[in-house]
Amino acid sequence: MKSQPEVRVRIAPSPSGYVHVGTARTAIFNYMFARHYGGKFLVRIENTDEERSDPSFIDAILSAMKWLGLEWDEDIIYQADRCDLYRKYVDELVKSGHGYPCFCTPEVLAADREKAKAEKGDMRYNRRCLNLSADEIAVRKTAGEPFVVRLRIPEGECRFDDLVSGELSRSSNDIEDFIVARSDGSATYNLAVVVDDHLMGITHVIRGNDHITNTFKQIHLYRALGFEVPQFGHVPMILRTDKKKVSKRLGDKDVLQYRNEGILPEAMFNYLCLLGWSPKTDREIYSVDELIAMFTPDNFNPSNAVFDEEKLIAFNQEYIAGKSDHDLAVMVAPLLVEAGLTTKYWLETRWDYLRRVIGALKLRARKIVDFVELSSYFFTSDFKYDPEAAAKQFTPENKPLLDALADRFESLESFTAASIEQCLAALAEGKGLKRGKLIHPTRLAVSGRTAGPSLYEMLEILSQPIVVERLRRASAQIDLTNNP
RNA sequence: GACCCCAUCGUCCAGUGGCCUAGGACGGCGCCCUUUCACGGCGCAAACACGGGUUCGACUCCCGUUGGGGUCACCA
Numbered sequence: 001m002k003s004q005p006e007v008r009v010r011i012a013p014s015p016s017g018y019v020h021v022g023t024a025r026t027a028i029f030n031y032m033f034a035r036h037y038g039g040k041f042l043v044r045i046e047n048t049d050e051e052r053s054d055p056s057f058i059d060a061i062l063s064a065m066k067w068l069g070l071e072w073d074e075d076i077i078y079q080a081d082r083c084d085l086y087r088k089y090v091d092e093l094v095k096s097g098h099g100y101p102c103f104c105t106p107e108v109l110a111a112d113r114e115k116a117k118a119e120k121g122d123m124r125y126n127r128r129c130l131n132l133s134a135d136e137i138a139v140r141k142t143a144g145e146p147f148v149v150r151l152r153i154p155e156g157e158c159r160f161d162d163l164v165s166g167e168l169s170r171s172s173n174d175i176e177d178f179i180v181a182r183s184d185g186s187a188t189y190n191l192a193v194v195v196d197d198h199l200m201g202i203t204h205v206i207r208g209n210d211h212i213t214n215t216f217k218q219i220h221l222y223r224a225l226g227f228e229v230p231q232f233g234h235v236p237m238i239l240r241t242d243k244k245k246v247s248k249r250l251g252d253k254d255v256l257q258y259r260n261e262g263i264l265p266e267a268m269f270n271y272l273c274l275l276g277w278s279p280k281t282d283r284e285i286y287s288v289d290e291l292i293a294m295f296t297p298d299n300f301n302p303s304n305a306v307f308d309e310e311k312l313i314a315f316n317q318e319y320i321a322g323k324s325d326h327d328l329a330v331m332v333a334p335l336l337v338e339a340g341l342t343t344k345y346w347l348e349t350r351w352d353y354l355r356r357v358i359g360a361l362k363l364r365a366r367k368i369v370d371f372v373e374l375s376s377y378f379f380t381s382d383f384k385y386d387p388e389a390a391a392k393q394f395t396p397e398n399k400p401l402l403d404a405l406a407d408r409f410e411s412l413e414s415f416t417a418a419s420i421e422q423c424l425a426a427l428a429e430g431k432g433l434k435r436g437k438l439i440h441p442t443r444l445a446v447s448g449r450t451a452g453p454s455l456y457e458m459l460e461i462l463s464q465p466i467v468v469e470r471l472r473r474a475s476a477q478i479d480l481t482n483n484p
Numbered sequence: 485g486a487c488c489c490c491a492u493c494g495u496c497c498a499g500u501g502g503c504c505u506a507g508g509a510c511g512g513c514g515c516c517c518u519u520u521c522a523c524g525g526c527g528c529a530a531a532c533a534c535g536g537g538u539u540c541g542a543c544u545c546c547c548g549u550u551g552g553g554g555u556c557a558c559c560a
Binding site for chain 1: 485489491494519522524559
């Protein structure tokens with residue numbers, strides 16, 4: 001049996017912005033690919049552009065990765081630390097003749113492009129400096145004329161077998177002699193990427209298909225440098241509902257924003273996996289381990305996908321339903337404190353109460369933050385009655401019913417859902433009323449709302465004294481409204 | 485504009501020449517359950533972009549058209 005080299009993949013974000021779902025999804029694909037084949041998942045921060053890079057974005061990127069559970073394997077590589085390394089390879093390129101100096105100034109190049117555009121001609125670099133004599137180069141260099149280094153693209157066609165789309169090719173006529181080193185000697189993106197991917201031993205480059213044009217340039221670089229070319233897989237883009245590329249300008253969310261809004265990382269992970277890749281089954285909810293076990297590149301889908309937040313939320317609901325009351329309580333507790341509904345101390349001493357509240361509300365929450373809004377009346381009596389419902393339920397006819405219920409509840413020996421139901425049913429029957437006639441005003445009296453968990457369960461959790469008190473308060477409210 | 489990629493319900497995915505009167509999920513609609521809201525159950529509407537081939541037979545293969553996306557920086 002031939003021994004396979006270890007699979008090594010990486011995610012290479014640049015800290016020039018936030019982490020959108022596309023970057024997250026690419027990271028997830030790389031992570032799963034590595035784990036499936038027992039390989040390594042690496043992180044490289046592409047922070048060579050000082051102008052745009054902001055260290056705070058690095059933290060945000062790493063936080064997002066940790067949140068999603070994407071543990072990377074070796075030390076993080078920072079490109080800014082490796083500039084000297086890249087220069088060495090630029091020199092090598094010039095020595096071997098694959099690279100050549102170009103003295104064209106940005107102004108000249110811009111003018112060339114303008115002209116080409118106006119004449120609807122070729123926008124590529126016109127190779128003005130390709131065949132300068134050694135003498136001329138020497139003279140202009142000693143004169144201090146600034147220059148960049150370009151890669152000479154050989155004639156022919158560049159092709160490779162993509163993991164996602166199969167064979168891809170591009171004629172050299174469509175690739176310009178791109179710049180590999182700027183006039184200050186620093187390396188550009190494509191050069192740095194190729195050098196790092198080679199030095200890091202990357203075997204598979206899985207990235208968005210917006211990189212396809214870069215890939216052709218990079219393959220030329222691999223060949224010029226004499227490096228082995230890795231396998232490439234260009235996964236489809238994730239698009240906005242309007243089919244445009246995601247962008248912060250258009251209000252697309254940072255991955256961490258979803259976390260703050262109460263999306264569970266496992267829901268995000270699971271949902272994102274199904275964008276551009278499919279287990280090819282009728283099931284959609286899978287654990288990370290199951291996904292890793294099934295994750296092979298032949299299940300990639302080549303077409304772009306629209307990100308549907310509603311479906312993400314549906315996944316989230318599913319994951320919330322599957323979590324224990326305790327685990328949910330751990331997540332909800334700080335939010336309740338933050339909202340000013342209770343204190344850390346109060347919750348710590350009444351953890352069981354919180355758990356029961358969560359249990360009663362679990363199937364009604366779409367996001368973790370929903371629990372705050374859904375549960376407020378369990379933590380404070382300071383709530384408003386739904387005006388429309390109050391007009392309908394808090395009537396003079398209903399007042400004696402609330403009073404009677406309050407009295408009966410107060411004298412109840414044990415205050416459980418079963419005894420509450422029995423008590424309420426008995427009162428309804430005694431008055432010759434349907435239960436709903438009692439249930440609706442009661443729900444409004446104790447919660448201020450028309451919707452919520454099962455009434456009996458809700459009253460039991462709230463506890464006898466609170467329920468009696470709120471019923472009496474509502475009764476008083478009826479007097480106030482009718483005899484101001 | 486040039487080059488590249490893509491093309492099944494509104495959206496995400498199945499479908500790899502006959503099993504398709506095209507399947508699942510989200511969303512929508514309806515019914516059931518029910519004290520409400522959810523959950524759950526059942527059902528309905530909803531798609532193979534178009535035109536040519538290839539073939540006994542195309543959603544599936546080939547070509548073209550159209551449409552969408554991406555890339556065309558001394559950014560990454």
